[in-house]
Amino acid sequence: MSAALDKGLVRWLAAAPCADAVAADWLEAQRAQARARVVDQGIPDSKAENWRYTSLTRLLAQGFVHVAEALTAVQRDDLEDLLIPGLESYRVLMVNGRFMPGLSDLHDLPDGVRIAGLAAVLKSDPDALRERLNGSVGDEQPLFAALNTAGLDDGLVILLERGARLERPIELIHLSVGMDEPRVAQPRHIIALGDCAQANLIERYLSLGDSLYCTNAVVEITLGRDAVFTHQRIQSESARAFHLSGLYLSLGAASRYQGTNVGLGASWARTDLYVRFKGEHAECDLQGLYLAGDGQLMDFHLDVDHQLPQCTSRENFSGILYGKGRAVFDGLVRVARDAQQTDAAMTNRNLLLCEGAEVDTKPQLQIHADDVKCSHGTTVGQIDPEQLFYLRSRGISAARARRLLCLGFAGEILDTLVPEALREQVAEQVGRRLEQAPLD
Amino acid sequence: MLSVKGLRAKVGEKEILKGLDLEVGRGEVHAIMGPNGSGKSTLAHVLAGREDYRVTAGTVTFEGRDLLALTPEERAHLGLFLAFQYPVELPGVNNTYFLKAALNAIRSARGQPELDAVAFLRLMRERLKVLYLDDSLLKRPVNFGFSGGEKKRNEIFQMALLEPKLAILDETDSGLDIDVLRIVADGVNALRGLERSVILVTHYQRLLDYIEPDFVHVLAHGRIIRSGGKELALELEEKGYGWLGAEEAA
Numbered sequence: 001m002s003a004a005l006d007k008g009l010v011r012w013l014a015a016a017p018c019a020d021a022v023a024a025d026w027l028e029a030q031r032a033q034a035r036a037r038v039v040d041q042g043i044p045d046s047k048a049e050n051w052r053y054t055s056l057t058r059l060l061a062q063g064f065v066h067v068a069e070a071l072t073a074v075q076r077d078d079l080e081d082l083l084i085p086g087l088e089s090y091r092v093l094m095v096n097g098r099f100m101p102g103l104s105d106l107h108d109l110p111d112g113v114r115i116a117g118l119a120a121v122l123k124s125d126p127d128a129l130r131e132r133l134n135g136s137v138g139d140e141q142p143l144f145a146a147l148n149t150a151g152l153d154d155g156l157v158i159l160l161e162r163g164a165r166l167e168r169p170i171e172l173i174h175l176s177v178g179m180d181e182p183r184v185a186q187p188r189h190i191i192a193l194g195d196c197a198q199a200n201l202i203e204r205y206l207s208l209g210d211s212l213y214c215t216n217a218v219v220e221i222t223l224g225r226d227a228v229f230t231h232q233r234i235q236s237e238s239a240r241a242f243h244l245s246g247l248y249l250s251l252g253a254a255s256r257y258q259g260t261n262v263g264l265g266a267s268w269a270r271t272d273l274y275v276r277f278k279g280e281h282a283e284c285d286l287q288g289l290y291l292a293g294d295g296q297l298m299d300f301h302l303d304v305d306h307q308l309p310q311c312t313s314r315e316n317f318s319g320i321l322y323g324k325g326r327a328v329f330d331g332l333v334r335v336a337r338d339a340q341q342t343d344a345a346m347t348n349r350n351l352l353l354c355e356g357a358e359v360d361t362k363p364q365l366q367i368h369a370d371d372v373k374c375s376h377g378t379t380v381g382q383i384d385p386e387q388l389f390y391l392r393s394r395g396i397s398a399a400r401a402r403r404l405l406c407l408g409f410a411g412e413i414l415d416t417l418v419p420e421a422l423r424e425q426v427a428e429q430v431g432r433r434l435e436q437a438p439l440d
Numbered sequence: 441m442l443s444v445k446g447l448r449a450k451v452g453e454k455e456i457l458k459g460l461d462l463e464v465g466r467g468e469v470h471a472i473m474g475p476n477g478s479g480k481s482t483l484a485h486v487l488a489g490r491e492d493y494r495v496t497a498g499t500v501t502f503e504g505r506d507l508l509a510l511t512p513e514e515r516a517h518l519g520l521f522l523a524f525q526y527p528v529e530l531p532g533v534n535n536t537y538f539l540k541a542a543l544n545a546i547r548s549a550r551g552q553p554e555l556d557a558v559a560f561l562r563l564m565r566e567r568l569k570v571l572y573l574d575d576s577l578l579k580r581p582v583n584f585g586f587s588g589g590e591k592k593r594n595e596i597f598q599m600a601l602l603e604p605k606l607a608i609l610d611e612t613d614s615g616l617d618i619d620v621l622r623i624v625a626d627g628v629n630a631l632r633g634l635e636r637s638v639i640l641v642t643h644y645q646r647l648l649d650y651i652e653p654d655f656v657h658v659l660a661h662g663r664i665i666r667s668g669g670k671e672l673a674l675e676l677e678e679k680g681y682g683w684l685g686a687e688e689a690a
Contacts, residue, residue, distance in 0.1 A: 384528075385491075385492070386528050387528050387530055389488075389489075389490055389491070389512060389528075390524065390527070390528040390530070391530070391538070391542075392489070392511065392512035392513045392516070393488050393489070393512045393513075393515075393516055393521075393522050394516055394538075394542035394545075394546075394598065394602070395513050395516035395517055395542050395545040395546040395549065395602070396513060396541055396542055396545050397513050397545065398511070398513065400541065400545070401513075404530075404533055404537075404538070404541065405530070405533065407532070407533070408530055408531060408532030408533035408581065409531075409532055410532070411531075411532030411533070411581075412531070412532055
């Protein structure tokens with residue numbers, strides 16, 4: 001652990017969260033425990049398996065500090081450009097990690113659905129969260145989950161009772177606005193669906209302006225028996241931003257999680273997905289798409305643990321890299337001895353458009369059961385010259401043809417996005433990014 | 441409109457075309473026949489501008505321009521079209537989107553306004569009818585998961601849409617049943633009616649039952665060794681290519 005890194009971490013930990021409220025004892029205890037865990041763990045170096053390909057030096061050198069006060073300067077008019085045309089949703093706005101009820105639209109929620117700010121719930125009804133907070137993360141908190149717990153002060157709580165259904169998606173917009181001092185927002189979202197409940201959550205990470213900041217989000221999701229949850233995460237942070245997010249899933253029997261992660265923005269982005277099966281016949285489908293250009297790092301870590309029999313998981317990630325862009329895909333699927341009839345398939349495909357681009361891909365299966373259907377595959381390739389020639393022979397310029405092929409490559413993942421309005425908007429973003437890419 | 445003189449080309453280190461001459465006039469249909477490995481497909485790809493086929497000698501003029509100096513897309517803009525023997529699959533690239541991009545690229549290169557979505561759709565429907573092509577093919581990715589016949593029809597559909605001045609069909613007839621063969625023939629004959637030129641690269645005489653060529657050329661060992669009218673094709677059908685080799689040697 002070097003002294004310089006230590007300093008960054010100390011600064012990160014220093015600011016007292018939620019200065020305006022006296023927290024419940026159990027929460028104070030959790031925060032203290034998390035702080036101790038951060039200090040114990042220290043900074044993982046390149047020998048730590050989880051951080052082998054990604055250095056934390058650049059992140060910690062920024063000296064991010066926690067900002068406790070809410071930013072009230074953002075008005076409804078500022079949001080117009082951020083909305084997706086044609087997308088009807090229950091909209092939740094968070095600015096710099098703070099829930100903004102005045103900018104959110106949560107009218108007409110059906111019975112059995114509660115959506116509220118985490119800080120408000122911690123204040124009014126803290127015991128509702130006592131078992132849930134870190135319920136999916138667990139005690140062995142990874143560094144950035146522990147930092148999030150230690151600094152936790154707001155986020156979103158989504159609770160669906162048994163059988164509750166939302167016809168419209170919930171759209172959670174994380175808006176970041178740069179401040180004089182580089183700061184970190186650490187939202188914590190707690191999502192729990194009762195048996196047979198159904199919902200679709202769209203998380204969008206956006207910024208106003210080209211500012212430097214850090215997001216360290218933790219999302220905990222618990223699905224009851226037969227619950228169905230669609231979760232789409234579009235990371236379009238500012239080009240200078242640092243983005244960390246940890247997703248912790250607990251899947252009940254016969255529940256179904258359909259997730260799509262799209263990583264487009266940020267200078268440095270790291271996403272960790274932890275999947276735990278708590279009942280048989282559950283299905284987890286993780287799709288991912290990332291683009292990394294000059295000066296960008298996109299790092300995805302998957303940890304899918306099949307402890308119980310007859311569950312299904314899909315991990316399907318595709319990346320497009322250009323300029324000096326870098327990506328890491330580290331996917332681990334474990335199948336325990338008793339997890340018979342597990343069905344798991346992991347793929348990671350990468351398209352490298354320039355010589356300077358780089359990807360480290362490490363899909364792994366650890367199988368201890370003998371009656372399973374598991375596979376993994378990875379490809380790293382360039383644009384196929386035959387395909388390129390075919391398009392050019394039809395009059396399409398070389399640059400346009402390359403973009404079309406890239407969009408086609410991304411299409412498999414983009415097609416998983418619903419509704420159509422979201423799919424179109426994200427496809428357009430990908431298209432715009434490719435317009436700027438040096439493909440000629 | 442197309443004049444090929446002394447064309448030599450290599451694929452890798454191997455010389456495939458060894459001094460080929462060919463003249464194609466407006467509205468003419470030329471059939472190029474020859475045994476496997478004679479260089480027929482190489483000729484088609486060299487004309488379309490494939491970069492890994494290296495031209496070492498000779499000239500090609502098309503519509504008064506030095507064709508060999510142009511990129512594949514510039515050749516398409518000038519009105520050249522290659523129907524591929526093995527149409528390439530483009531997973532994830534929507535067929536309609538692709539066709540519109542191609543048509544509008546060619547239109548804008550020619551100084552014509554691009555077609556909007558409505559006008560494009562109208563044109564597409566009109567051309568579809570001629571080819572008995574199923575609408576659903578347009579919603580699928582280009583050639584992806586298409587049967588052999590569907591791929592060939594999709595090539596002819598593109599040709600009908602882009603209305604090239606010179607279409608080169610590279611063994612479009614191989615592996616097709618009679619129904620598809622008729623469709624291919626209809627597409628070519630429609631172009632012919634527009635005073636467009638066609639080069640049919642083929643191994644068999646069968647296609648020529650439906651498209652009557654103005655000229656037939658026999659390609660062997662990288663050169664055209666014999667040219668004639670449509671009766672040459674019948675002669676080839678009867679005797680095979682063996683006798684030509686003997687004649688050339690003699």
